[in-house]
Amino acid sequence: MTRLILLAATLVLAGSAAQAQEKLKIGVVATLLGPPAVLGQQLRNGFNLAVKTLGGKLGGREAEVIVADDELKPDVAVSKVKALVERDKVDFVVGPIFSNILAAIMKPASASLPAW
16 A cells, blocks of 8 residues: 555656646654654655655655654554644655554545545
8 A cells, every 4th residue: 555655656746847846745654652663763764865865856846754653553643644634735645664554544645635
């Protein structure tokens, strides 16, 4: 599922040349506390490194990365994703590491995506 979200993001970015002036906001959902945090920290650091390596741009657009800690709790993850989508107006949500979190955030993360 995470790969599907990333694929969708890639396809949209490839066709977004007309929107090059707008900043692209990406929400990264990862577990950042407790014993499994090492995986979430690697996800966050890797994504930030990729954006930095690409000159701070994705698909020709300036990128802003907003990180949210899901605390490895599905209910917390849903709240954080809703905040990313509604308050922060992110264009994409990437991550998470664990399938229980992915199952919980799938609907709120994809609710504002355009129909394909």
